[in-house]
Amino acid sequence: MKTVNLADKLTQFDSHWDPHVVADYNDNDVMVVKFQGAFPYHLHETTDDFFLVLEGEMMMDLDGGDSHTIKTGELFVVPKGVTHRPRAEKECKVLLIEPKGEPNTGDTATATSKPRI
């Protein structure tokens, strides 16, 4: 049990689209991640996807053309089964929560690992 400083954790890596686990909540990974550019469209068949912007601004593009802006101090939950694409023009720092073992792309064939820091 310890306090986790998110800004400190975010100094420990520079890579984009590369979530790092900083805490556990029940069977979920609590992660920090840096977004820049556009991620591929994908969906998570069995889980919602939780995003909280810690610093910067991102877009959540949804299948069908809707797009939502998410700024510092704002959160967005993508319901399970909804095709989506996070996107950020400039680097954006995000708190991400997903169930343990869930591939970040929704597909184990293309997913990154989620190292713990």
Next chain:
Amino acid sequence: MKTVNLADKLTQFDSHWDPHVVADYNDNDVMVVKFQGAFPYHLHETTDDFFLVLEGEMMMDLDGGDSHTIKTGELFVVPKGVTHRPRAEKECKVLLIEPKGEPNTGDTATATSKPRI
């Protein structure tokens, strides 16, 4: 599906120790809450308890005497079964995640409702 601005939600109530639901993540309530003073010691038998300080500073007092400081931009997860007491000298604004139906005191006899805003 919509973006949730946490600061806006926090302007909608003044009460302390009174969590308000702002989003859903799988079977969890994502809530904002204002802490001031000391909450009773309690535990959650079947779930972890997730705290992220949005503004201010709080303490997490643990059974046995340990106490952890949690400041803006810091998170703390209390594992299930661990007796704890959130405390704040000055008002502290917090993002809280707990499973739906979980009493905030760990006990339905003493729990508050968790209205949605």
